[in-house]
Amino acid sequence: MYSYPHDNGKTAPPEEHPAPGPPNNNPTHLYTPPRYISSTMFPPNNNPTHLYTPPRYISSTMFVQVPSTTRQWSTGLCHCFDYPANCVITCFCPCITFGQITEIVNRGSSSCLVNGRAYGVLALTGFACLYSCFNRSKLRGQYDLEEAPCADCLVHFCCEPCALCQEYRELKNSGFDIGIGWRANMDRQSRGVTVAPIVEGGMAR
Numbered sequence: 480m481y482s483y484p485h486d487n488g489k490t491a492p493p494e495e496h497p498a499p500g501p502p503n504n505n506p507t508h509l510y511t512p513p514r515y516i517s518s519t520m521f522p523p524n525n526n527p528t529h530l531y532t533p534p535r536y537i538s539s540t541m542f543v544q545v546p547s548t549t550r551q552w553s554t555g556l557c558h559c560f561d562y563p564a565n566c567v568i569t570c571f572c573p574c575i576t577f578g579q580i581t582e583i584v585n586r587g588s589s590s591c592l593v594n595g596r597a598y599g600v601l602a603l604t605g606f607a608c609l610y611s612c613f614n615r616s617k618l619r620g621q622y623d624l625e626e627a628p629c630a631d632c633l634v635h636f637c638c639e640p641c642a643l644c645q646e647y648r649e650l651k652n653s654g655f656d657i658g659i660g661w662r663a664n665m666d667r668q669s670r671g672v673t674v675a676p677i678v679e680g681g682m683a684r
Contacts, residue, residue, distance in 0.1 A: 587661030
């Protein structure tokens with residue numbers, strides 16, 4: 480209670496104070512919503528003092544490594560003298576060996592004569608190794624062979640005769656009689672003679 484000095488002892492009316500209440504009930508109060516959500520609202524493992532940080536990367540242990548299904552060549556690149564006759568033919572006339580290999584790899588869709596002629600024409604221009612390297616890649620894809628000792632183009636560019644001999648030996652060791660062609664090999668298989676199966680869906684590497 481307070482007295483006014485000029486009111487002869489009269490008391491002043493009590494001051495009016497706003498009723499207590501939440502900010503939303505006070506029209507003079509400017510309510511500001513929270514700008515962020517505290518990390519303690521989602522405490523991991525019920526630990527309110529722990530600040531959870533989501534992982535920024537995926538661990539390599541989450542990926543399962545699939546073992547490689549490729550296999551090695553049956554003979555090395557320089558084992559040309561395993562078949563001396565083929566080695567001599569390839570050195571002096573590689574178009575014959577290439578034509579025989581390509582007929583088997585293409586499953587008879589093109590004959591040895593046609594493939595050999597195409598190789599001979601490209602040999603005059605110096606691009607025969609590019610043609611034969613694609614054939615090597617196709618052979619590897621059919622039998623899931625590894626790309627060794629280096630890339631197919633490098634193998635044929637650096638050592639074309641050795642690469643052709645290796646491909647010839649691979650088909651030979653797989654059960655094909657290269658000299659009789661694709662159809663004759665299929666006839667032999669129909670009569671019960673075992674011929675190495677071709678892996679379907681192989682990918683060139």
